[in-house]
Amino acid sequence: SVLTQPPSVSGAPGQSVTISCTGSSSNLGANYDVHWYQQFPGTGPKLLIYGNNNRPSGVPDRFSGSKSDTSASLAITGLQAEDEADYYCQSYDSSLSASVFGGGTRLTVL
Amino acid sequence: QVQLQESGPGLVKPSQTLSLTCTVSGDSIGNYGHFWSWIRQHPGKGLEWIGYIYYSGSTYYNPSLKSRLDMSVETSKNQFSLKLRSVTAADTATYYCARGPPLAGAAAYDHWGQGTLVTVSS
Numbered sequence: 001s002v003l004t005q006p007p008s009v010s011g012a013p014g015q016s017v018t019i020s021c022t023g024s025s026s027n028l029g030a031n032y033d034v035h036w037y038q039q040f041p042g043t044g045p046k047l048l049i050y051g052n053n054n055r056p057s058g059v060p061d062r063f064s065g066s067k068s069d070t071s072a073s074l075a076i077t078g079l080q081a082e083d084e085a086d087y088y089c090q091s092y093d094s095s096l097s098a099s100v101f102g103g104g105t106r107l108t109v110l
Numbered sequence: 111q112v113q114l115q116e117s118g119p120g121l122v123k124p125s126q127t128l129s130l131t132c133t134v135s136g137d138s139i140g141n142y143g144h145f146w147s148w149i150r151q152h153p154g155k156g157l158e159w160i161g162y163i164y165y166s167g168s169t170y171y172n173p174s175l176k177s178r179l180d181m182s183v184e185t186s187k188n189q190f191s192l193k194l195r196s197v198t199a200a201d202t203a204t205y206y207c208a209r210g211p212p213l214a215g216a217a218a219y220d221h222w223g224q225g226t227l228v229t230v231s232s
Contacts, residue, residue, distance in 0.1 A: 090218070
């Protein structure tokens with residue numbers, strides 16, 4: 001994938017985890033926004049963070065996003081069992097002229 | 111609230127055309143505020159942007175699929191459609207329709223359908 005994510009992360013209930021998303025000078029480094037999605041098995045993705053660090057209505061403030069140069073991160077605090085899902089970052093790549101996604105990160109709540 | 115629902119055959123033969131329709135409720139495709147998109151997910155894999163269309167019919171396609179792709183919109187039915195020609199097994203995936211990106215603001219996909227699995231096999 002054009003955007004690189006770790007395949008998996010894990011944490012115990014109540015702990016915090018961070019999911020990274022690494023891009024390049026033609027996407028995150030070109031100042032394109034990053035967005036994050038949460039996906040449960042068998043369902044469509046849900047927008048979790050847009051425009052680097054904004055939460056849609058209804059998304060708990062336990063979820064936060066940040067971006068710096070060619071990297072972005074999704075932080076989840078106070079982990080809950082219901083957070084166990086796949087998480088994807090997304091941006092735009094000017095050299096590909098395409099919207100691009102990360103490969104996804106599976107979050108396991110221990 | 112905004113809802114999207116994909117429909118179409120779940121099985122397509124190799125070399126034929128994959129055709130899907132997305133029906134939108136809770137918003138009007140003719141509302142100039144958003145593009146309307148198709149995104150797919152190969153089994154057990156990540157997400158791949160296919161393309162998006164505006165209510166006027168303007169389209170933006172993934173260059174890797176552009177030569178085989180057609181998208182259209184029917185505002186009277188509040189639907190938009192996807193046709194992918196000359197399919198192979200590599201086109202087997204779950205296909206999602208989504209609202210976005212918006213004409214202004216963050217270029218995210220804010221509402222998604224449940225997805226429909228399309229298998230390419232003889």
